[in-house]
Amino acid sequence: MNTGFPKDNPQAGDSYAAGHSKSVTLIGLGPMGQAMARVLLDRGYAVTLWNRTPGKVEELVQQGAVRAETVGGALDANELTILSLTDYDVMYAIFEPASEQLAGKTIVNLSSDTPANARKAAEWLAERGAHLVTGGVQVPPSGIGQSGSYTYYSGPREAFEAYKETLEVLTGTDYRGEDPGLSMVYYQIQMDMFWTSMLSYLHALAMADANGISAEQLLPYASATLSSLPGFIAFYTPRLDEGLHPGDVDRLAMGVASVQHVVHTAEDAGIDAALPAAVLQIFRRGMDQGYAGNSFTSLIETFKAAKVRNT
DSSP states (O other): OOOOSTTTOTTHHHHHHGGGSSEEEEEOOSHHHHHHHHHHHHTTOEEEEEOSSGGGGHHHHHTTOEEOSSHHHHHHHOSEEEEOOSSHHHHHHHHGGGGGGOTTOEEEEOOOOOHHHHHHHHHHHHTTTOEEEEEEEOSOGGGTTOTTOEEEEESOHHHHHHHHHHHHHHSEEEEOOSOTTHHHHHHHHHHHHHHHHHHHHHHHHHHHHHTTOOHHHHHHHHHHHHHHHHHHHHHHHHHHHHTOOOTTSOOHHHHHHHHHHHHHHHHHHTSOOHHHHHHHHHHHHHHHTTOTTSOGGGHHHHHHHHHHHHO
16 A cells, blocks of 8 residues: 555655644644644744634734634645644544645644544545544643653654654654554553542542541642552553462452442442442452452453453
8 A cells, every 4th residue: 555655655755854844734722722832833833723713813823823714724834734623523524625635744633532533534534645643642731842741642653753843842752653543542541540540539538528638638648649559550560461460469359348448438428439339349340250369450351351242
């Protein structure tokens, strides 16, 4: 298959050389898109903007950005277009009327979606002659342009490398591979851990509040618990990679008793116990599958079993 990259198309080299110019198109001006536009402008980039709600462009135009009247005009302005949208479905809605302007373009989609949808989008754009680099931004809008921030990227390496300099104006870059779905795999894994952890913190705080403990009083103890997690993860990582779940340090049966106590504490405090009850249900499923004497890490087999049932 002809990828359109330099090894297949000698003329593509001129297109990628444009990646070093300080000019970029940005589509999508929610809080993240606006933060990106401001940082690019501050760094001396010529920024062309288009947004479905035109009013959001006004302030940035006053700061030096160029307004594109149409999506086609926005695409024509630059070889590189960065998207900051709600999801990939919005990309189709925006680009479909301007499909003819996509040929030869590199689209960097920093919208959140599933790995499968990212791969589908890459195929859709390839059919129209464009290259897709996907990205999962790991900071809120306030982190754009700040040191220590980073974004997962995946997709064609040539396209990523050509525009890496521009992308690193926004955040640090962590390129994960050619598969356009990989950035979303890494991104959604992080979101899985983040939202689950933060929700457990809120639930713990509700239990604390029911017992007269303020968020300020809980802070050092909550921080200590969360700060201990990297040590546990490091300890269990080699065992998990080897598929080993010995009960020499912890046992699932002990975990069941522990989580039951959390559920009862929540119920006694009169707060919603649905979150720990869901955790308890997963622990009990592991028990039913014969993992009582194994480490709680054996629950990964319970999660994997769900995949088998769904295939």
